[in-house]
Amino acid sequence: MKFRYKVAVAGDGRISRAVLHFFNRQNRDIRAFSLENEKDLRNADLITGALAGEIGERCLDLALKYRKDLVDVSDVDPEIYQARGKEIGKSGITVIPGCGFCPGIVNFLLGRETCSPVRVLEIHVKAGSLSPQGDYFPFLWCFEDLILEHRLVSSQIISGRKKRFPAFAGYRREKYFGIEAESYYSASGFENILDKTGARSLTCRVVRPSGFAAFFRFSESYGLFSPERMAESKAFLERIRRANYTLGEVEVVFPGKRIVWFLKSFSAAREKWNSMQKITASVPAAVGRLLLDGKIERKGLVFLEDLAADKTIFQALIDGVKKQGVTIVRREKRNA
Template structure:
């Protein structure tokens, strides 16, 4: 990448729009456009893919076909990319999968902490969106992927064993930011981390406002999530806007030593971007900015947890995120 920079964004949903919002602030970019079948992909310097799950493979397909670097926000499982690792290397490009919030920023933090302390063997993650408004359930990102997340079984590492759990397993009441909430085990994008290191426990929980599980079952049982009603339901739930938070709590342990990261993104109901759009889109936008400004050479398939080993990238990422008013806090202590 160099002078005359231009970026092609795949997708035109809320995360794609937020990526565009941040990229427009970079004066050196000559052109930023959304993808369509008549676009000449070869004319762009970089692809940023923000596609929903079913369409997501198109990002890597175009990157390989036209030899274009790719920052992929789409939520595809790591093995999808690992199978094409040799193809990526042969094409002489770099591909960064899971380049969003979770997977993405959360992987970045975990990767950095394990790089600094390889003996960490317990990781507990909670991620989700909340509102202080009673009986309001924020649907802040891709509706299709959010619904699918609560239909799929998850795999968790519990006491050294990989265990398959059904959706909404491990229901637990929570109190976060003074808001009544609930959490449950959920699917995640940490397969690449789990393949490279053994853990005693590695738990991923999704956080939702209290009552969300029952609301989901209501939608499911009354057919609101059936194919013929899906688009109508999406429009109804996405139309309502309230003040909203997106948070992540990451706890890492080695023996009695404990490290806790807390990330909080907040948006007023009238804000141009909701809290999930902010924290997700700033990751690929910041990563692109750092690579361009610092001229950091990247090559091949690089997961976010691997990028975190680069101190310049890590420090610059936090500076860029804090500039956008997102709260980041790291604490250390001892576990009970």
């Protein structure tokens, strides 16, 4: 069979495997392949990056070296791409970073709601994973990145002031799908949106099952997440698979009203793809299709939120994510 496009997928983790599968399953004219030798990029039409944070910038290096468009899921801070913005622009390629869940589809929804001239007052985001078995946390994506996430200091904008918080700060009790949960401030990866909206408050919270913070701190105290024990702990904690949810809640507050987007992905214990794989990998598969078909015409560094104003692109991406069984609901509420 002759393929119209060839897509190179960089990475060998859970998300990269799902990206590879979704590209090939959804598109008969696309052959997605796992990138093992960088020379294979000579015949590729697109690179999709899904590398761990510490080596994530490698995808951008390859895209620039071989002058190939890049749709990147890798856990890389926006500032790293922005620092190389001129280099990307001169290369004549398109680089779209943050094409995952959060950052990713969350940024896209924020971009849609903030592209109007109506003043944005506040932005609040919550995202995380849970299981119907409340005393179980599903380790659904890169284990090392997940551990690092709960060690980082985060920046939040509260009432016009930028404040820094340690991991697990801002503890709040939550409840989703009847499951007792908790949330805390977390690094977001979408702070650059603040410059475009002027919102006086922008917060991001990670949602975890009730008791997770205590579990994590005890594990740290015992050295279970130390470099020497990381591989052993990863194998043990990922071994047991149970039903799992991945959820996102995006709230944008305007004068007189607030818009709330809710996203939910679910996977049964024995499904091949977990809920995080579904909601994350569906985004680069949809964005990559749009880019290959020429529906995304912009060159240079392009963030997902910059594309959301285009109604055709917006609907195509939302439909692509929904194909993986992800629920996406928008509600409008009047302010009290």
